Amino acid sequence: MPPIPHPDRSFAAFLFDMDGTLIDSIASANRAWTRWAVRHGQDPTAILATMHGVRAVETIRRWAAPGTDVEAEAAQLTRDEIDDVAGTVAIPGASAFLAALPPQRWAIVTSAPRALALVRLAAAGLTPPPMMITADDVRRGKPAPDPFLLAARRLEVAATDCLVWEDAPAGIAAGDAAGAAIAVISATHHQPMETHHPLVPNYERLMPVVDGDGRLRVVAQS
Numbered sequence: 001m002p003p004i005p006h007p008d009r010s011f012a013a014f015l016f017d018m019d020g021t022l023i024d025s026i027a028s029a030n031r032a033w034t035r036w037a038v039r040h041g042q043d044p045t046a047i048l049a050t051m052h053g054v055r056a057v058e059t060i061r062r063w064a065a066p067g068t069d070v071e072a073e074a075a076q077l078t079r080d081e082i083d084d085v086a087g088t089v090a091i092p093g094a095s096a097f098l099a100a101l102p103p104q105r106w107a108i109v110t111s112a113p114r115a116l117a118l119v120r121l122a123a124a125g126l127t128p129p130p131m132m133i134t135a136d137d138v139r140r141g142k143p144a145p146d147p148f149l150l151a152a153r154r155l156e157v158a159a160t161d162c163l164v165w166e167d168a169p170a171g172i173a174a175g176d177a178a179g180a181a182i183a184v185i186s187a188t189h190h191q192p193m194e195t196h197h198p199l200v201p202n203y204e205r206l207m208p209v210v211d212g213d214g215r216l217r218v219v220a221q222s
Contacts, residue, residue, distance in 0.1 A: 005183035020167035053168025093203030
């Protein structure tokens with residue numbers, strides 16, 4: 001029996017992070033950020049340890065030399081990432097899990113720019129949902145709650161009535177700050193994560209269902 005996140009709760013909507021949660025794009029992202037670090041005389045290891053789950057502009061602002069044109073660097077990095085999505089795949093079971101959800105009851109909430117998100121989703125064979133919040137839509141990205149609050153508002157539900165699916169500390173912190181329930185996908189984790197939230201390896205053998213009140217639950221496939 002696979003672990004079921006929040007088996008005793010139902011939700012108005014599901015909000016999914018993208019990278020590391022619905023798709024595995026780590027190899028592609030690491031290559032792009034390593035190239036950026038080398039160009040700027042930075043240690044790639046340190047940058048790769050801090051860039052997951054947050055907007056590129058925040059990582060660049062943190063690591064670039066004073067006077068760097070952060071927006072221009074982020075735009076160039078996005079172009080590099082769009083040009084290199086080799087090895088990007090869906091997290092096991094994600095495609096079937098998403099296909100079983102009512103289209104108006106879930107959203108992707110990603111720190112990637114929209115253009116990059118669409119390319120990565122296509123590379124992984126996933127269809128974008130009608131609602132997608134990206135780095136382009138907010139002034140404050142994760143770990144601020146703004147992206148999840150905006151997604152809930154556009155779905156016309158309360159953030160506290162949503163289940164957030166995440167993989168990275170910044171995203172988990174954002175979901176917590178929004179007051180949502182959290183499920184942590186560990187498919188791309190190389191080391192155990194310390195968290196009080198439910199940990200789920202992937203979506204295999206899990207299935208979303210709509211109960212009699214029109215609310216979403218997660219159950220185990222028979």
